[in-house]
Amino acid sequence: MSQVPEAGRGTVTPVRVVIALCLVAPFVAMLWVGSYAKTDPEFAGIPFFYWYQMLWVVIATALTMIAYKLWQRDQRARREGPGR
Template identity: 40%
Template sequence: MPMPPVQRPTRLSTGATVLVAVLLIIPLVALAAVPIYSRETPELWGFPFFYWYQLLWVLLTPLFTYVAYAVIKRSRSGR
């Protein structure tokens, strides 16, 4: 039995798609670049760079993801 069609949400504009992709890729690249952050200096409050850099991305990633969420929500609800 064929299913009744659902209303397909309006596609994201190209600009929004690119923006969301960039927002989500930045944290991935930042943490994939191990050789760049695997060092002891500069230290912060006694934390070697390797450790505080990754902790920093624990805090930054949700911001990037949340903005991506907001962009999609805004773009989908139209204007």
């Protein structure tokens, strides 16, 4: 069984902070109901309450994709790290 060094596993880097923000932002936006619990402005006859939530579906998808790509790049950089 190989031993994985524990030194770099829990390191907080700026990239990991950005990843966390990308993943947390949709939750914060949806849990803050007071910011979108209204009907105006309407978009194409759809009340704000509904189109705001549907917009966040698209935004959350994009943020999740960004977080995934950043995570892949971070993991690749760690494997190729300074020791190799």
